[in-house]
Amino acid sequence: MQSKSNAVGDRTKVDIAIIGAGISGACIARQLSAYEAEVALIEKEADVSFGVSKANSGIIHGGFHHSPKYLKTQLEIRGNLMYDRLQRELDFPFSRCGILVVALNDEEMKYIGHLYNQGVENGAIGIEMCSRERMFELEPKLESDCVGGLHAPGGGVIEPYRFVFSVVESAVKNGVHLLREFEVVKAERSGEKHIVHAADGRVVEARYVVNAAGLFADKISSIFGAEEFQITPRKGEYYLLDRKTKACPNRVLFPVPTKVSKGMLVIPTVEGTVLIGPTAEEIEDKTDLSTNADKLSQILDQARKMVPSVSQTDVIAAFSGLRPALLPEGDFYIDISEKAPNFIQVAGIQSPGLTAAPAIGEYVKDLLKKAGCRLTEKPDYDPIVKKLPRIRDYSPFEADELLKKDAAYGNLICRCEKISEAEIVAAIHAGHTTLDGVKYFTRAQMGRCQGGFCSYKIIKLIMRETGMEYDQITKNGRESVVLTGRL
């Protein structure tokens, strides 16, 4: 990723500007980077994926939760199928571990039948109805009351932020301009162009604009004089369990869904920890990421209904994320604006947005073509992102070769997750210069000490590699400074 240049009056001229570097914006940018077009990916935060995309369940859905009438369902099915190839190209942690929906009584089992039929109609591959016996064969840790359920072998888990990082890295490698800390405050038309202004004075000129601004897609739409709609933040709280927990299931476990949400899940993350949650609560404030004590017990109770061995003592972190819901229907809104010229709306991308994202990239590319944007394939497009070695994947005997190339692989910085200095330096060189950026890229600070033992080492590495001063180091940009003085 390119380094920051935040000078007032900086002007970037492109064919297409994508506002929002979350999962949707990232996938659209990468899709477009395969074509002869200048593309800018604009993000208001200090790093990509710092909005909706950083805090969600990280699930690649199985294609049975939603009715075929929705656009999101079609994109979910298509997106799911695209993940294997993406993983080969981009090397991000992904496991097609499968999904189970757990029925605890006969009433719930009836609903399982409905989900199964819906999945078959949607074209979900390999789904099966399960007897009680089959459920316990697939998941021995289940609550003994389980009467049966649904198995979707095509479902899986990824680390959402890590996925966004890889996708953006690939896009930037193929020529996309990434502009961070670029908060769009004003837009105007000049001839055939949109002139997009940032709070700090930078400007992007673009013929086409894609609004992938997540929670703030309504605000961006209004800035461009496009359709009026409202994004409602729906908060989900999660608790993360240490990898030592005895409650780690083999597959993602869903309860039978309610009207408003898919319910609270037990998720074996792709890195071996366990995530439980989320709650679903409609709120007003799009910046409210607080967690609440009463929700913890609620989540624990729900999780224990499926896996009784979930224990509060295994909790190592709490966080919450906001889903950008477009109510009342809750479907994706991806279309060419009828009010603003050359403006594509990508709004309401809540669950299954992560699953659908690669398909959203394709879909938006087609919409741009339909809107008159000429896209010809780039002969030198390179879809591959080089795999970075991770010392935790090597045995001490295998590590010798790696250490000969770079001795920094031998210096363990994060003891909980076993992350070496070389991996952290790679993250910093890739442009992740906040503590959270390093965390989401490498996993350092993500284990049970939550940075208690390694964050000072990471701060020193960021200073060494970038020349930043101690008081410029932040947790996640803006005013989130970590150190306030020096002796």
Add this chain to the structure above:
Amino acid sequence: MQERTYDVAVIGGGAAGMAAAVEVRRQGLSCAIVERENQLGGILMQCIHNGFGVQEFKQELSGPEFAEEFMDLVADANTDVFLSTTVDSIEESEHGKELFCSPGTRPAGVFTAGLAQRLVNVEGYIPGKNVVIVGSGDIGLIMARRMTWVGAKVHGVVEIQPYPAGLTRNIVQCLNDFKIPLYLSHVVSRIDGQNRVEKVTVSPLVNGIPDEEQSFEIPCDTLLLSVGLVPENELSENAGVDISPITSGAVVDSTMMTSIPGIFSCGNVLHVHDLADYAAEEARRTGAYAVAWIQNKKPNRQVRIKAGANVRYVSPGMINPESPDKMYLRTLIVKNNAQLVMKVNNTIVKEKKLSHVQPSEMVSVKLTPKDVENWTLEPDSILEVSVQ
């Protein structure tokens, strides 16, 4: 990757690791210390306050001075030391984690007290200006004083229990002397702040539940967590060593040996000690036991020790009646003029007056050969240790 062979490999070069290694070398066996940081001393190197060495060296030293005394002994003993070397698998190790989960946002400005101590004392950075400390563990208390000295304002220490978690001497020297309020039976019920911590909500516990009406807010930019340490036992666990759910350390016999023959455990990885001096003392004995085991000197008989009334745990978990040794215990209660009672087969075998007990103060008891002279041991006899 090189292969080296030693009689004893000590994992961790803190107080306990160095003390154990020195003892092994003193008895003439070969020994190596494997330390993951780039210097020996472990956490001692950031503990620049006084209070170390009173037992071990009969003088009051700072943490780094105490470590240096041991480093000299390690050097004199000709012990091989591998620095910046992390043990990937097998055997034992050192130190702790702090666990804390509070509702609210997750802004910058939340540190463990240990991290803040490292930042100030070793790295030379000040983590914040207006500080609230959660938990009254010793590191938190020491950091209350340290942060005051570097010009920060410490607004209070919030402790969930009705009594302090740290040593009394630290309450006096680090809080009372600086007029820093200690809120016992209180919790931080909420953290607020968009980018950096802006305030915390402190609530008294009424019948064990945070009372909203009596809650108050403290504006602050920094929260230090000192809510107790848990031994870091990844290595022991991966090696298959039995772990006690009470101490989160290994289960050891009268020779400090774990459930896997040849793996011994001592120091803060076994159970969290009040003082580095105690950890060093325990480690020295452990080094000697490891030597004895290599020389095939094993106890003929071991009696299990049971934590009786008002006792949280006793370490080690067994005693060799032919050569009784020191044991450490923690109580579950706060009490003046308490009585330590040891029973075998329901017969009192030893009693000791304890002028004051509290969970944060470790109690040490040493049995002498005379104490065990008159024990009548059945095959299933257990030594029960209680406090009344």
